[in-house]
Amino acid sequence: MIDFEKYLRIKKFPLIWCAGCGNGIVLKGMLGAIDRIGLDKNKITVVSGIGCSSRATGYVDFNTLHTTHGRAIAFATGVKFANPDLTVLVVTGDGDATAIGGNHFIHAARRNIDITVILYNNWIYGMTGGQVSPTTPHGMRATTAPFGNPEGSFDISRLAIAAGASFVARGSVTSPVKLSQYIEKGIRKKGFALIEAFTPCPTAFGRQNKMGKALDNLEWIKERTIDVKKADALSPEELEDKLVTGILVDVEKSEYTDLYAKLVESVRDIPVDLHIPEREVVPASIAVAGGEEL
Amino acid sequence: MSTVSNTNAGPAKGAVRVMTGNEACAEAAIAAGCRFYGGYPITPSSEIAEILSKLLPRVGGKFIQMEDEIGAMGAVIGASLAGAKALTATSGPGFSLKQENIGYACMAEVPCVIVNVMRGGPSTGLPTLPSQSDVMQARWGTHGDHPIIALCPRGVRETYDLTVRSFNLAETYRTPVILLLDEIIGHVNEKVFLPDRIRVVERVKPGADVTEYLPYQDTDTDVPPMASFGEGHRFHVTGLVHDETGFPTNNPEKIEHVLRRLNRKIDRYADRIIRVEEDRDENARVGVVAYGSTARSASYAVRLAREEGIPVSILSLLTIWPFPEEPIREMANRVSDIVVPEMNLGQLAHEVEWAACGKARVHKVNRIDGEPIHPQYVLDAIRAAARGK
Numbered sequence: 001m002i003d004f005e006k007y008l009r010i011k012k013f014p015l016i017w018c019a020g021c022g023n024g025i026v027l028k029g030m031l032g033a034i035d036r037i038g039l040d041k042n043k044i045t046v047v048s049g050i051g052c053s054s055r056a057t058g059y060v061d062f063n064t065l066h067t068t069h070g071r072a073i074a075f076a077t078g079v080k081f082a083n084p085d086l087t088v089l090v091v092t093g094d095g096d097a098t099a100i101g102g103n104h105f106i107h108a109a110r111r112n113i114d115i116t117v118i119l120y121n122n123w124i125y126g127m128t129g130g131q132v133s134p135t136t137p138h139g140m141r142a143t144t145a146p147f148g149n150p151e152g153s154f155d156i157s158r159l160a161i162a163a164g165a166s167f168v169a170r171g172s173v174t175s176p177v178k179l180s181q182y183i184e185k186g187i188r189k190k191g192f193a194l195i196e197a198f199t200p201c202p203t204a205f206g207r208q209n210k211m212g213k214a215l216d217n218l219e220w221i222k223e224r225t226i227d228v229k230k231a232d233a234l235s236p237e238e239l240e241d242k243l244v245t246g247i248l249v250d251v252e253k254s255e256y257t258d259l260y261a262k263l264v265e266s267v268r269d270i271p272v273d274l275h276i277p278e279r280e281v282v283p284a285s286i287a288v289a290g291g292e293e294l
Numbered sequence: 295m296s297t298v299s300n301t302n303a304g305p306a307k308g309a310v311r312v313m314t315g316n317e318a319c320a321e322a323a324i325a326a327g328c329r330f331y332g333g334y335p336i337t338p339s340s341e342i343a344e345i346l347s348k349l350l351p352r353v354g355g356k357f358i359q360m361e362d363e364i365g366a367m368g369a370v371i372g373a374s375l376a377g378a379k380a381l382t383a384t385s386g387p388g389f390s391l392k393q394e395n396i397g398y399a400c401m402a403e404v405p406c407v408i409v410n411v412m413r414g415g416p417s418t419g420l421p422t423l424p425s426q427s428d429v430m431q432a433r434w435g436t437h438g439d440h441p442i443i444a445l446c447p448r449g450v451r452e453t454y455d456l457t458v459r460s461f462n463l464a465e466t467y468r469t470p471v472i473l474l475l476d477e478i479i480g481h482v483n484e485k486v487f488l489p490d491r492i493r494v495v496e497r498v499k500p501g502a503d504v505t506e507y508l509p510y511q512d513t514d515t516d517v518p519p520m521a522s523f524g525e526g527h528r529f530h531v532t533g534l535v536h537d538e539t540g541f542p543t544n545n546p547e548k549i550e551h552v553l554r555r556l557n558r559k560i561d562r563y564a565d566r567i568i569r570v571e572e573d574r575d576e577n578a579r580v581g582v583v584a585y586g587s588t589a590r591s592a593s594y595a596v597r598l599a600r601e602e603g604i605p606v607s608i609l610s611l612l613t614i615w616p617f618p619e620e621p622i623r624e625m626a627n628r629v630s631d632i633v634v635p636e637m638n639l640g641q642l643a644h645e646v647e648w649a650a651c652g653k654a655r656v657h658k659v660n661r662i663d664g665e666p667i668h669p670q671y672v673l674d675a676i677r678a679a680a681r682g683k
Contacts, residue, residue, distance in 0.1 A: 012541065041528060042524060042525070042526045042528060043524055045376075045523045045524070047372070057530065057532075058530060058532075058541060058542070061528055062528055063523035063524065063527075063528055063529065064528075064529075064530045064531070065372070065375065065523075065530075065531045065532075066530070066531065066532035066533065066534070067368065067371075067398065067533065068368070068394055068395055068398050068533055071364060071365065071368040071395065074360065074364065074365035074366075074367075074368030074369050074372070075368040075369065075371055075372035076372060077332075077358070077360070077365070077368075077369045077372065078330070078332060078368065078369030078370060078371060078372025078373035078374075078375075078376070078380070079372040079373065079375060079376045079523060080372075081330075081356050081358055081369070081373065082329075082330050082356060082372065082373035082374075082376035082377065082378040082380075083376040083377065083378075083522075083523065083524055085524065086376065086523060086524050103361050103362055103365065104361060104365050104368075106361075107360075107361035107365070260351070260356065263351055264351045264352075264354065267351050267352050268352070270352060272349060272352050272353065274321060274324065274349060274353075275309055275311065275321065275325075275488045276324075276325055277309075277325055277488065277489050277490050277491050277492045278490060278491045278492075279325070279327075279491075279492055279493075279494045280491065280492070280493050280494065281494050281495075281496055282462075282493050282494065282495050282496075283495070283496055283498065284465050284466045284495050284496060284497050284498040284517070285498050285515075287462065287465075287466040287495045288466055288467070288498075288515045288517055288563070289515070290566055294459055294462045294463060294466065294493065294495065294566070
């Protein structure tokens with residue numbers, strides 16, 4: 001039995017998430033994965049952007065970084081690259097990671113930097129009140145798509161695969177054990193890992209689309225998802241409107257911080273044409289006190 | 295002269311060099327202890343990235359070309375929180391893109407240095423030509439009431455010194471610092487004598503007791519000690535208004551308290567941060583206030599004016615923000631006219647006018663056609679002011 005409280009900032013409870021929201025299940029899956037791997041809390045940094053899912057960083061007892069909208073992966077790249085000893089996780093959402101932050105998402109996958117992205121996909125902008133997102137299915141309603149979404153939607157996992165991620169899995173809060181296992185595998189993977197987690201938003205998505213009570217929202221997800229093993233046997237027509245879950249990609253490839261460390265090693269003996277003056281180190285405390293002229 | 299312990303740099307080749315401002319900036323960054331660069335190519339700043347991509351891996355540092363300007367600023371902040379002295383370099387359009395995250399660095403009190411090699415604007419503007427039209431963007435480019443430090447060198451050697459100083463101020467006050475070069479300073483080659491010895495500031499760390507750590511603690515200095523991720527403090531960093539613990543707050547008293555401290559943190563040290571250089575003539579009725587490469591033209595114009603028998607004083611601003619209000623007020627008390635040459639339409643002249651408070655007339659000399667301000671223009675303005683026109 002996992003002692004989840006060990007990983008939580010209980011004083012910050014209650015969570016801001018609505019009744020019926022699935023985000024807590026994804027978060028629990030992440031904490032379970034961390035516990036099973038046995039990571040040192042001091043060596044974990046969780047980075048998030050802006051949105052409902054991104055508020056998760058406030059509740060977990062690690063090094064936590066709640067950044068600007070869409071930029072969590074960029075900040076996380078700086079953290080991981082500056083100190084590769086840290087385990088770096090990103091908590092983000094469909095809008096945060098694939099609309100305003102889409103560029104960082106694909107480039108971190110291309111770079112294959114060792115960051116695990118846990119992307120809460122609820123098909124809507126929840127925090128701002130239910131606006132259309134890049135994953136809102138065509139025809140479904142949002143406060144900024146009052147007549148139904150006229151646009152098509154992203155398949156986020158396939159986007160990550162095409163961009164070069166070394167591990168991609170898709171799960172759902174309707175199968176929380178599997179979801180947590182995917183997160184565990186993603187964290188263990190040396191390289192860019194994406195775990196796309198389907199999670200219901202009865203308040204902003206379900207209500208506008210007349211999807212019934214919270215439980216009905218979960219049923220809606222269940223009806224739409226199909227395991228990758230079962231999907232293999234179906235035709236493309238039969239898979240239309242289905243969301244394939246499971247481990248979609250798991251490959252071994254060179255990881256960015258490792259490659260850079262090798263680069264540093266290989267150029268070590270090349271002489272540097274650089275003037276390095278003698279350095280007198282002044283502690284900032286003395287500098288603040290005006291003890292040294294800067 | 296010695297080498298830094300964590301570098302394998304060979305013995306210094308001698309301190310006399312011919313180099314550009316961009317080269318001086320890159321080398322000074324390494325000397326100051328910068329070990330992380332995140333950037334995106336943009337003219338006329340790209341040489342800083344190119345040089346650091348070569349040098350940083352050889353001194354154990356990290357260089358990354360990010361996917362865009364916004365991501366570069368994010369990576370720099372992340373690296374600083376992980377303990378590295380971090381730098382990015384850009385120019386006008388890229389500086390605009392970085393603004394939201396510069397505000398984040400102000401709010402979350404993350405030390406870092408942003409170099410802006412100014413080119414003509416607005417928009418894509420004049421990528422290869424000089425301007426000084428980002429001085430107001432440096433001050434107010436990001437939203438909200440925030441403090442900022444911006445420095446502005448007049449030449450290559452000064453670029454070296456002010457780059458080191460930018461890192462020192464960032465680490466001292468736990469704040470982003472903006473170093474404003476212009477295209478002339480970035481690309482001009484000058485013979486320089488690099489310093490044999492520099493002062494380097496290391497940020498204030500919290501004590502060993504990790505349980506008591508308040509990342510935004512009130513202290514006598516108004517600058518809270520800063521832990522790095524991974525050292526055991528497990529703190530929270532957010533761009534939301536937060537209290538001493540680092541967690542968001544909507545409590546009006548706490549909001550007021552932290553935002554006042556944030557701004558006071560720089561305001562109260564303004565005298566130490568502001569650096570100006572004055573060449574004063576006690577008989578002068580005309581003064582000149584200038585900065586960046588324009589200050590070089592202006593100094594020459596002052597020399598020519600003195601040769602003509604016109605007594606003139608010149609105040610060169612090495613710190614632009616916080617604004618050197620006092621030195622300008624003092625000048626306004628001594629002279630009747632102040633000439634302010636700028637490669638923009640008078641962005642800082644308005645600040646000079648405000649500081650002069652009616653004690654002296656302010657004359658703007660402006661150029662926005664991508665050409666430098668020649669000494670002759672400043673000299674004409676000095677002559678006209680001396681004639682009382």
